[in-house]
Each structure stands twice: as C-alpha cells, then as structure tokens.
Amino acid sequence: MKSALRILLLEDNNHDAELIQELLEADQFVCEITRAQTRGEFVAGLEDAGLDLILADYKLPSFDGLSALQLALDARADLPFIFVSGSLGEEVAIEAVKIGATDYVVKSRLSRLVPSVQRALRETRERAERKKAEKAFRRSEMYLAEAQRLSHTGSFGWDLASGEIYWSEETYRIFEYEPASAPSLQLVLDRTHPDDRTHLQRILDRALIERTEFTVEHRLLMADGSVKYVRAVAHPSAGEDPGSFVFVGAVMDITERKRAEEERERLRQLEADLAYINRVTMMGELAASLAHEIKQPVTAAAINAQACSQWLRRDPPDPPKASEAAAAMVAALTRTADIIDRVSSLYRRGKPERELVDLNEVVREMSVLLADKATRSAVSIRTDLDPALPASTADRVQLQQVLMNLMLNGVEAMQDKGGELTVASKRTEDGQLLISVSDTGIGFSSDAAARIFDAFFTTKPQGTGMGLSISRRIIAAHGGRLWESSTTGQGATFQFTLPVGATAS
Known part of the structure; x- marks a missing residue:
C-alpha cells in the first residue's frame, strides 16, 4: 500500500x-x-x-x-x-x-x-x-583522518604517468611539511636521512621500472635535527584513466616502535650480561670444587703415564700392560676434557642456542659439578629422576645455570649443619616437565619468601641477589614457571615447569 x-x-x-x-x-x-x-x-x-x-x-x-x-x-x-x-x-x-x-x-x-x-x-x-551519501562520505573521511592520526599512518597516491602525488593530512604531519606544499619525490628524498637516501632511491627506481609492490623502511631527518623512522608500503593499481598506472600506499611513523625495540634489545643485553656475571660468580664460588674435580683425573693420568713408561722400560718390555696404562691415561684425560667443556660452556657468551635437552642429564651433570662442595658442607645430593622424562627443546647452558643456582642455594642453606639435597624430575598431569630442588635447611620467613625473586634481594651475606631473579626470567622465556614453597625451619623447595616443546626466546 x-x-x-x-x-x-x-x-x-x-x-x-x-x-x-x-x-x-x-x-x-x-x-x-x-x-x-x-x-x-x-x-x-x-x-x-x-x-x-x-x-x-x-x-x-x-x-x-x-x-x-x-x-x-x-x-x-x-x-x-x-x-x-x-x-x-x-x-x-x-x-x-x-x-x-x-x-x-x-x-x-x-x-x-x-x-x-x-x-x-x-x-x-x-x-x-545525495546529501545522505555526502554526509556519510564526510563522516568516513573524518573517521579515516582520525584513525590515521591515532595510528600515525598516512596514505598516499603516486601517478607514474603524470608524476602527481597525493598525500593525506597525516602524511603531511609525518613528514612535517605544510599542507600547502605540493608533495613530490624530491620532498621525500630531501627529508630522508642522508645515509638512507641511496637505498630509498634504489627502491623507488625499481618500483618505477618493474611496477610491482614495494615496502621500505628508512629514517627521516627533521628540520629540528630529530630522527624519525618510517615504513612505507605500496601496491600498484589501475588509475581512473585508461592506461594510467598508480601506486596506492601507506606510510607509518614507526619511531616509537623502533625505540621500544632498541630499548628491549638494550634490556635483553643487560639481562644477558647479568646472567653471565651470575654464572661467572657461581663458578668463582665453585673454584675449589672445580680444582678438586679436575685434579683427580689429571693425577690419575699422570700415574698411568708413569706406569706406561715403566712397562715399556722393562726388559723385556710388556706392551699389553703399557697399552692398558695408556688407555687408562686417555680415559682420565678425556674425563678432564669433559669437565672443562662443562665448565667453559657456562662461561660462554652469545645468543641462546636451542637444542633437544635431556633434563635428567643436566641434573646429573650439575650433581657431579657440585659434589665436592656438597661433601665439604656435609650435604648429600640425592636424585629421583623419571627415566621416561622426554627431552625439551631449550638452551642447555641456561638450564644448567638455573639448576646450578637452585642447587647451590640449597647446599649453602645447609652448610652449617649439613643435610640432604633432593633433585627430582617427573611429568605433570597436564604433560609438562617438572623439576624440583628440595633442601632440609631452615627455609624462608614469610617476608623473605615474598621477595626472593626480586632483583638484588638476598638472604646471604655475600650474595648478589640476582640468581633467582635471572632463573625465573630464563624459565619464563622457555614458556615455563618457577616458584618456591617453604616452611620456616623445615627447608625450602624450588620447582619449575617446562613445556615438552619449550624454546628459549
């Protein structure tokens, strides 16, 4: 109707x-x-x-x-x-x-x-x-302009035939030119940092010839001497006129992102330096134990070398006995080399190296490394390892560092009265790998327990307060979690989890 x-x-x-x-x-x-x-x-x-x-x-x-x-x-x-x-x-x-x-x-x-x-x-x-459409268009333009301003993203058009270039308001703001200025490639190059101009010119020349989409990041040197980072992305499109060819694109001010990346890299390097210092500090604490650990196979090698020499000087020489002594000498020196390799890896600096790591093997290595110090502190080290524990993709040295931190803390917590340090491994119900390190020391007070993972907080007179903080960061970077549970006077237990497919970030 x-x-x-x-x-x-x-x-x-x-x-x-x-x-x-x-x-x-x-x-x-x-x-x-x-x-x-x-x-x-x-x-x-x-x-x-x-x-x-x-x-x-x-x-x-x-x-x-x-x-x-x-x-x-x-x-x-x-x-x-x-x-x-x-x-x-x-x-x-x-x-x-x-x-x-x-x-x-x-x-x-x-x-x-x-x-x-x-x-x-x-x-x-x-x-x-028509008025409704015009109003909607104006509203759309207003929203687009505001969105570009908020996201620091401008738009541009570049007509290759006429050389004409269009800039949105935000693009003018990014390059800090007055809107009355006619945009051109020369304006862009003039504003580009001198060290980046050749690279940008090469990208633009190739785009002109090949007429394919391009992406480029470069710096702008502003009139006041400040530097901006921008990223431009453009793709080819047919123009309004038959046979015309234009690039339509966006230019983003990524200065804040770049500075954040630089700051993250600076902090990452600082964390790496602190982790390295922590490892070196721990190795310094273990110097006497390491000397003892290395001295034993070196002494055995020397004895077997002397025995080999004696068997060969006999009249007649006894080659089988000499060979047996030589083999024992090689075995002792190989063991020495293994110890040195384990120790030197903890001194290594560099980016995390991901590999399949057997956590049980790492526990055994750290137990051997800490055995002498534990013995001198009247502490026995006991392991309860799940033989079916799967390997995890992680950085071996970083996990060695975490275990050494936790085990060394446990030994030092019992060095006055002795005790037992238990390191266990198992698979959790949700499929993660769980390592626990428990001691029979005095545990932590509630105040100390709340702060033990804070950087520079320590309960040891000569402690740096970095070991647990660094350990928690390492485990978090592998996608896991490190926590502590203790009862005053009844020892402390540190536990951490790792996903089976963990990777060090």
Missing part, C-alpha cells in the same frame, strides 16, 4: 483545490491535504514535520505566493514548492524558480501538474539521498 502524500495547499478557491486533489488521486497518489488560505494557516501548516510537498497559488485575498515561498525557504528549505496559479506570468514564474521554487504550473494547463509533482518528488528524494 502506498504511503499518503502529505501536501500543504495554499489555495482560496474550493473548486481549484478539489480539482488538484482529483488530478493527483487519479494518478494513484494517496493524498493527505492540509489547506491554508491565510499567512497564519500556512505558517501553522509548515510545522507539520511529515510534509512532502507544498502547492501554492500566486495570489490570495490576504496573502501571496511569493511571501509563502520565502517563509517555506526559511523554515523548510528541503520541501519542494510548486506554484499552481492562473495569474502567474512567464517572467514572474521564472523569477520565482530563481528564488527557490521547484516548478510552476498554470491552471489552464493542469495536465502538467502530475508530471511536475512526480519530478519534484523524485528530485527531492535524489537530493536527500
């Missing part, structure tokens, strides 16, 4: 008013007509928000059409206004249209009324749709 056409009709002649309604309804219009004959009635009729159309006679006894037109333009400029009059001359009608009337129809030719109304309604509808 058609919606009613709501009309404000300014007409003092009843017959003409009826005729106008009949003509419109004969053409399938459903009309709701509000009739006015005076200025007051017309003004009141304009207040109807649902009006679709105004039809007005030119002359009335107490009012006139031109005054009505002016009132309508002031109050409801969006409404179509059609003069329907028998006294409207050609010149006056044309002037009325210039002022703002939509059309005019002479009463002697009312057959033009329906086409005039149809055209007026269509034009009004199209005008409303």
Whole structure:
C-alpha cells in the first residue's frame, strides 16, 4: 500500500483545490491535504514535520505566493514548492524558480501538474539521498583522518604517468611539511636521512621500472635535527584513466616502535650480561670444587703415564700392560676434557642456542659439578629422576645455570649443619616437565619468601641477589614457571615447569 502524500495547499478557491486533489488521486497518489488560505494557516501548516510537498497559488485575498515561498525557504528549505496559479506570468514564474521554487504550473494547463509533482518528488528524494551519501562520505573521511592520526599512518597516491602525488593530512604531519606544499619525490628524498637516501632511491627506481609492490623502511631527518623512522608500503593499481598506472600506499611513523625495540634489545643485553656475571660468580664460588674435580683425573693420568713408561722400560718390555696404562691415561684425560667443556660452556657468551635437552642429564651433570662442595658442607645430593622424562627443546647452558643456582642455594642453606639435597624430575598431569630442588635447611620467613625473586634481594651475606631473579626470567622465556614453597625451619623447595616443546626466546 502506498504511503499518503502529505501536501500543504495554499489555495482560496474550493473548486481549484478539489480539482488538484482529483488530478493527483487519479494518478494513484494517496493524498493527505492540509489547506491554508491565510499567512497564519500556512505558517501553522509548515510545522507539520511529515510534509512532502507544498502547492501554492500566486495570489490570495490576504496573502501571496511569493511571501509563502520565502517563509517555506526559511523554515523548510528541503520541501519542494510548486506554484499552481492562473495569474502567474512567464517572467514572474521564472523569477520565482530563481528564488527557490521547484516548478510552476498554470491552471489552464493542469495536465502538467502530475508530471511536475512526480519530478519534484523524485528530485527531492535524489537530493536527500545525495546529501545522505555526502554526509556519510564526510563522516568516513573524518573517521579515516582520525584513525590515521591515532595510528600515525598516512596514505598516499603516486601517478607514474603524470608524476602527481597525493598525500593525506597525516602524511603531511609525518613528514612535517605544510599542507600547502605540493608533495613530490624530491620532498621525500630531501627529508630522508642522508645515509638512507641511496637505498630509498634504489627502491623507488625499481618500483618505477618493474611496477610491482614495494615496502621500505628508512629514517627521516627533521628540520629540528630529530630522527624519525618510517615504513612505507605500496601496491600498484589501475588509475581512473585508461592506461594510467598508480601506486596506492601507506606510510607509518614507526619511531616509537623502533625505540621500544632498541630499548628491549638494550634490556635483553643487560639481562644477558647479568646472567653471565651470575654464572661467572657461581663458578668463582665453585673454584675449589672445580680444582678438586679436575685434579683427580689429571693425577690419575699422570700415574698411568708413569706406569706406561715403566712397562715399556722393562726388559723385556710388556706392551699389553703399557697399552692398558695408556688407555687408562686417555680415559682420565678425556674425563678432564669433559669437565672443562662443562665448565667453559657456562662461561660462554652469545645468543641462546636451542637444542633437544635431556633434563635428567643436566641434573646429573650439575650433581657431579657440585659434589665436592656438597661433601665439604656435609650435604648429600640425592636424585629421583623419571627415566621416561622426554627431552625439551631449550638452551642447555641456561638450564644448567638455573639448576646450578637452585642447587647451590640449597647446599649453602645447609652448610652449617649439613643435610640432604633432593633433585627430582617427573611429568605433570597436564604433560609438562617438572623439576624440583628440595633442601632440609631452615627455609624462608614469610617476608623473605615474598621477595626472593626480586632483583638484588638476598638472604646471604655475600650474595648478589640476582640468581633467582635471572632463573625465573630464563624459565619464563622457555614458556615455563618457577616458584618456591617453604616452611620456616623445615627447608625450602624450588620447582619449575617446562613445556615438552619449550624454546628459549
């Protein structure tokens, strides 16, 4: 069902008013007509928000059409206004249209009324749709400009045929040029850091020749001497004109991201340095134990070398015995080399090296390395290792460092009265690898337990307070978790988990 056409009709002649309604309804219009004959009635009729159309006679006894037109333009400029009059001359009608009337129809030719109304309604509808589209476009442009400002991302277009370049407002802000400046490649190169210009020029030249998408990062040297980092991305597109070719792209100010990356790298290097210092410090604490550990196979090698020499000097020489002594000497020196390799790996600096690591093997290595110090502290080291524990992809040296930290702390916690250090491994219910290091020392107070993983917090007179903090970071970087549980006077237990597929980041 058609919606009613709501009309404000300014007409003092009843017959003409009826005729106008009949003509419109004969053409399938459903009309709701509000009739006015005076200025007051017309003004009141304009207040109807649902009006679709105004039809007005030119002359009335107490009012006139031109005054009505002016009132309508002031109050409801969006409404179509059609003069329907028998006294409207050609010149006056044309002037009325210039002022703002939509059309005019002479009463002697009312057959033009329906086409005039149809055209007026269509034009009004199209005008409303166009305004709506324009408003949506302006809103979209505003949102885009604000989004570019917030994300520090500008847009650009580059027409290869004409050389013309378009910049958005944000692109002007990034390069710090006035919007009145005509963008050009030269402006870009002038603003580019001198050390990056050759690289950028090479990228642009290749894009011109190959006409393929490109991505480039480079620095800008601003007028005040500051430096910005930008990243430009562009892809080829067909232009508006046949045969034209343009690049459409975005330029992002990545200065904050670059500085954050530099800061992260600086902190990463600082952490690596602290971890290295921690390892070296621990090795210093183990110097006596290491000397003892190395001295034993070296002494054995020397004894076997002397025995080999004696067997060969006998008359007659005894080669089988000499060979046996030589083999024992080689075995002792090989063991010495293994010890040195284990120790030197802890002194190594560099990026994490990921490999499949057998955690049980690392526990056994650290147990051997700490055996002499534990013995001298009246501490026994016991292991309870799950033989079915799978390997984990991780950095071997970092895990050695964590275990050495935890085990050395446990030994030192019992060095006055002796005790037992237990290192266990198992698989958790959710499939992770769990290592626990437990001692029978005095444990931690509640205050100390809350702070033991804080950097530079220590309960040892000569401690640096970095071991546990670094250990927790290492485990977290492998995707695991390190925590402690203790009861004052009943020892402490440190546990950490690792995913089976852990990788050192």
